[in-house]
Amino acid sequence: MRSENELIKLLNRDLNLLSFKKLRKQNISIRFENEELVSGLNYLKSQNYIHLATISCVDWIEDNQFELIYQLFSYEDKISLSVKTRINRKTSKFVTIKNLWGVAKYYERDIHDFFGIKFTGNDNMDELILENWNEIPPMRKDFKTRQYVDKKYDWRQYHGQE
Amino acid sequence: MNNKYESNKWQEVINWVQTRSLFMLHYCTGCGAIELPPTMTSRYDMSRFGIGPAATPRQADILLITGYLSTKTLRRVIYTYEQMQNPKFVMGFGSCTINGGMYWDSYNTIKQLDKYIPVDLYIAGCMPRPEAILEGFLKLKEKIETGSADGYKKYNKEYEKYKKNQEKVLGEVKRRQ
Amino acid sequence: MILNIFGFLLMAFSAMALGLLFIGIARKVVARVQKRIGPPFYQAYLDVFKLFTKNSITHGFIFDFGAIMAFGGMITTLFFVPVGPFVLYGMNGTLLLVIYLMAVAYLGMAMATVGSGNPLASVGISRALTQMLGYELPFIVVLLTLIYSSNTSSIIGIVQTQQSGFMNWNLINIPIGTAIAFVTLLGLMGKKPFDAPIAPSEIASGPVVEHGGKYLAFIMLQHAVSVVVKTALFVDLFLGGGNNIFIFIVKMLIVWLLVTLIGSIFPRFKVEEGVLFYWRWPLIAALLQAVIIIF
Numbered sequence: 001m002r003s004e005n006e007l008i009k010l011l012n013r014d015l016n017l018l019s020f021k022k023l024r025k026q027n028i029s030i031r032f033e034n035e036e037l038v039s040g041l042n043y044l045k046s047q048n049y050i051h052l053a054t055i056s057c058v059d060w061i062e063d064n065q066f067e068l069i070y071q072l073f074s075y076e077d078k079i080s081l082s083v084k085t086r087i088n089r090k091t092s093k094f095v096t097i098k099n100l101w102g103v104a105k106y107y108e109r110d111i112h113d114f115f116g117i118k119f120t121g122n123d124n125m126d127e128l129i130l131e132n133w134n135e136i137p138p139m140r141k142d143f144k145t146r147q148y149v150d151k152k153y154d155w156r157q158y159h160g161q162e
Numbered sequence: 163m164n165n166k167y168e169s170n171k172w173q174e175v176i177n178w179v180q181t182r183s184l185f186m187l188h189y190c191t192g193c194g195a196i197e198l199p200p201t202m203t204s205r206y207d208m209s210r211f212g213i214g215p216a217a218t219p220r221q222a223d224i225l226l227i228t229g230y231l232s233t234k235t236l237r238r239v240i241y242t243y244e245q246m247q248n249p250k251f252v253m254g255f256g257s258c259t260i261n262g263g264m265y266w267d268s269y270n271t272i273k274q275l276d277k278y279i280p281v282d283l284y285i286a287g288c289m290p291r292p293e294a295i296l297e298g299f300l301k302l303k304e305k306i307e308t309g310s311a312d313g314y315k316k317y318n319k320e321y322e323k324y325k326k327n328q329e330k331v332l333g334e335v336k337r338r339q
Numbered sequence: 340m341i342l343n344i345f346g347f348l349l350m351a352f353s354a355m356a357l358g359l360l361f362i363g364i365a366r367k368v369v370a371r372v373q374k375r376i377g378p379p380f381y382q383a384y385l386d387v388f389k390l391f392t393k394n395s396i397t398h399g400f401i402f403d404f405g406a407i408m409a410f411g412g413m414i415t416t417l418f419f420v421p422v423g424p425f426v427l428y429g430m431n432g433t434l435l436l437v438i439y440l441m442a443v444a445y446l447g448m449a450m451a452t453v454g455s456g457n458p459l460a461s462v463g464i465s466r467a468l469t470q471m472l473g474y475e476l477p478f479i480v481v482l483l484t485l486i487y488s489s490n491t492s493s494i495i496g497i498v499q500t501q502q503s504g505f506m507n508w509n510l511i512n513i514p515i516g517t518a519i520a521f522v523t524l525l526g527l528m529g530k531k532p533f534d535a536p537i538a539p540s541e542i543a544s545g546p547v548v549e550h551g552g553k554y555l556a557f558i559m560l561q562h563a564v565s566v567v568v569k570t571a572l573f574v575d576l577f578l579g580g581g582n583n584i585f586i587f588i589v590k591m592l593i594v595w596l597l598v599t600l601i602g603s604i605f606p607r608f609k610v611e612e613g614v615l616f617y618w619r620w621p622l623i624a625a626l627l628q629a630v631i632i633i634f
Contacts, residue, residue, distance in 0.1 A: 130270070131234045132333040138269050145269050152331060153273045156261040176392045183385040207375040209366075212382055217544035220396075220551030223389075247551045248394040 002077050004028055010047075015040050029082040034094070037085045041070065041100055049074045049081060052100075055107040057115050061141040064089045066117060070097075087117070096122035114139035173309070180223070180249065181303040182212040187222035187246070189239055192229020194256050194289055201292040213299055219245040224302070230258035232270045233331050236278060240328060240335060243279050250314050251306070253298060254284045263288055277327045280313030350425060351414050351564075358563025359383040361570075361592070365599040372603045383563070387556050395552025398455045405451025406554050410561045412443030417564055421495050421580065422571045423587035429495040434482060437494070437572065438475075441527075444561060445471065448546040455549035463545020466610045467529070467536035473614035474526035474533070480625040481516040481523070485509060485576060488632050494572070498580035508579040515628040517577045519621045524598060526617065528569055531602030535610040570594045 002010070004022055011017060011030060018031040032040050053071040060067055063086075070083040087094050096119040098105040108119040109128040116137035118125065127133060136143050188198055201208050202215060216222040219242045231239060243252065254275045257263035265271040275281050282305060285298040305311035317324060328335050363380040370377020397403055418427045419437050445467055452460040486492045489500040489509075501507045510517045526533040537545045547558050570591040574580060578594070581587035608616065 129234075131237070143269075146267055148269050149267055149273075152269075153262075154277065156274050176389075179385050179389050179392070183382065183389040204374045207370070207377070209370065209378045210376040212378055212385060214378075215539075217539040218548045218551075220549055221544070221547075221555055223393075247396065 002079075004079060007077060007079060015043060023082075026079050027082075028079060029084060031084045034085055034087060037070075037083070038095060038097060038100075041072075041083060041097060044072055044081065044083070045100060047074070048076045051075065052104060052107075053080070055104065055111060057111050057117065057139075059089075059115065059139065059141045060086070061089070066092060066115060068094065068111075068117075092117045093120060094118075095120055098122055113137065116140065177307050177309060181306050184211075184213045184223045184299075184303075185216035185221055186213055186224040186226055187216050187219055187242070188226040188228055189235075189242060190228050191231055191235050192256065192258055194228025197289055197292055197295060198226075198228065201295050206292045206296060208296060208299065211296075211299060211303070219243075220247060222246055223250060225250065225252045226255055227252065227259055227275065228255040230256075230263065230265050230268075230271050231275065233272065234270075236272055236328075237332055237335065240279060240332075248314050251282045251302060251311050252279055252313055253302060254281045255295070255298075256290060257286060257288045260284050260286060272331060278324060278331070280316045280324070282311045282313045347418065347427070350422070350427070351417065354414075354417050354422070354564050354567045355560050357588070358560075358566045359387060361566050361595050362563055364592070365595065368596060368599050369603040372600065383559070387559050390556035390559065391553055393552035395554055397554075398549060400454070402451050402454030402549075402554075405447050405449070405454055406550070406557050408447030408450055409444045410447070410557045410564075412440060412447050413561045413564045413568065415443070416440040417568050419494070420568050420571050421498060421575055422567070423580070423584035424582050425584075426495050429493055431491065431493045431496070433494045434486065434492050434497070434576075437568075438479070438482070441565075441568070442471070444565065448558075451550070451554075452546055457549045459542045460546050460548045462542050463536050463538075463548070466542075467546065469610050470526060470533060470536060470613050473617035474523040477519050477617055477621040477625040478523040478527070480622065480629055481513075481520045482576075484513060484516055484625070484629040484632050487629075488513060494575050498575050501579040505579070509577045510579075513628055513632060515624050515631075519625045519628070520573065520577060521594075521597075522621055523617065524569060524573055524594075525601065526613065528566065528598060530598050532605040532608050533613050534602075534607055535613060538607060566595065567591070570598075 004026065008020055008022070008028065011020065016033070016036055018033060020028065020030045023029050049072040051073040053073055056069045056071070058067040058069070065086045066089055067084055067086050072081040072083060073079075074081070092115070094117060096104065096108055098108070098121065105122050105124065106128065108122050109125060111117050112119065112125050113128050113130050113133075114137055130138070135148065138145070138148075188195070190198070200206055208214075213224075219225075223246075225239075225243055225246060227239060243250070252275075254260060258265060258271070259275040259281070262268070262271060262273040266273065272278065283298055283302050285294055287294055290298075302311060325335070360380070360383070363378070363383040366382060367377045367380050416437055419433045419440065421429070445464070449464045449468070452464045485497065489497045491497060491500070497509075501509060505511070525531075529536060537547070542548070547555060550558050571587075573594050574587060574590045578590050581590060
């Protein structure tokens with residue numbers, strides 16, 4: 001069992017980290033370049049970070065970037081690790097990690113549903129949660145929710161309403 | 163004339179029996195499902211009104227929709243509703259089915275259930291307590307007894323209107339029997 | 340001839356009425372056990388009446404035929420089981436015939452399942468037939484012991500051997516066998532520890548998943564008749580039958596209430612657990628009883 005500081009020291013020695021941050025107890029966030037993410041995840045998996053809890057995504061519309069966050073957890077260190085990388089928002093393409101964790105293909109389909117990011121190498125990009133969606137993906141910041149709701153659904157009319 | 167009178171009497175008997183034996187299918191989408199176990203079990207015991215849970219849509223009389231419906235679940239609700247046998251009644255449960263409730267501006271949640279399937283009775287609240295559910299059942303019984311719970315007839319009559327509304331939110335709806 | 344047909348019809352209808360009454364009482368009893376008020380005792384009549392007024396949808400000829408076969412099979416079984424003084428057939432061998440006829444109802448259900456094409460229904464019926472393998476084995480061993488000890492295989496003959504008093508009942512003569520038969524009766528009726536075939540929360544009521552309206556009403560009537568048939572068979576074989584119909588019905592009611600009370604407090608066996616349960620101690624005890632009786 002390693003402490004947080006030991007882990008950061010180890011990662012700094014072996015990997016080419018862009019930045020790291022100790023968020024709170026047993027919680028560390030590290031950041032990679034795009035190209036180094038897969039090899040970094042591979043290394044972490046060999047260091048007993050075998051649990052991929054989820055892949056999440058943030059739309060940084062002002063920086064014109066998407067941020068992908070891979071949540072890893074080690075049952076030995078009891079540390080959860082947020083592995084982050086930023087990709088270009090225009091191309092919105094990234095590589096799949098389904099060879100490392102099989103479950104990742106569903107997380108990637110999910111992200112494709114809601115952010116429209118394509119993962120090369122993951123062939124099945126059918127809709128997982130949405131159905132018959134032909135607007136821009138709903139979790140992007142430039143998707144106007146209210147406008148869409150006004151167009152698609154009717155508001156209930158109450159008595160005495162203008 | 164005489165024949166019609168008799169058939170009305172017969173209809174009254176049928177209505178009377180139907181109010182005392184209702185099988186309920188609950189479509190638990192949202193948080194409303196948690197209010198049903200106390201309604202069914204010892205604390206509130208709805209079986210003393212002759213209302214019991216049914217396992218499948220084919221056997222059910224009441225479709226109780228407990229909570230919000232996203233477009234994807236609405237499709238399943240429509241299949242479920244069309245699998246049920248006449249006479250069938252729908253109860254909307256919680257404010258989500260009435261006007262979207264706390265999901266009023268969600269891109270994926272329908273706002274008014276009665277645009278897509280005919281709703282005989284709404285139970286307002288977020289969440290309604292078991293007392294409110296029982297009150298709703300008693301109101302529905304009154305409506306059945308007077309014959310004013312005729313949502314299924316309306317669905318047959320105004321099928322085109324409902325179908326247009328359904329297709330507006332869902333795209334194509336495959337009809338199954 | 341016409342009088343005969345009238346007798347058959349009367350027996351069938353009164354069995355349905357009695358069975359529905361039993362089911363209503365059982366629902367009330369279960370409710371009281373669970374500290375509920377429960378539905379009125381006539382609830383089962385209302386349910387069946389309401390189901391007959393509903394629209395219903397068929398899934399083809401096989402489906403219809405299966406429902407009729409299940410209902411008709413159970414009614415036919417009823418004619419061979421003496422209910423109090425009403426004995427329609429008293430010839431030798433009725434006991435074995437009844438055991439075979441009871442399977443017809445299940446086969447009818449299986450047929451309706453094939454017609455409906457619902458996967459949950461096929462899961463349910465395969466569970467029912469698997470479970471049948473389990474409980475029939477100890478049950479048959481007990482029945483063969485019974486036939487050996489009373490020297491006849493007609494049900495009415497077995498009843499007659501027990502007529503002269505309480506001490507002649509098979510309950511006293513073969514006590515272990517009676518207990519085993521009671522345990523197998525739970526499985527035979529599909530009551531609570533052994534209700535995996537119709538488990539509503541797992542496989543949506545199993546074989547009857549596609550039965551709606553009038554079809555479900557027929558299945559409920561079939562269930563009502565099966566309650567009468569199975570309790571009457573148990574009373575005939577082990578509790579001395581009865582010439583007085585009221586005493587007979589009271590005996591049936593006691594058996595049914597015992598079954599209900601056991602059912603109201605037990606959770607459900609998995610189907611393979613149920614089969615293994617029957618093949619372990621009940622089978623051993625039944626064989627032991629057979630050895631005791633024969634030697």
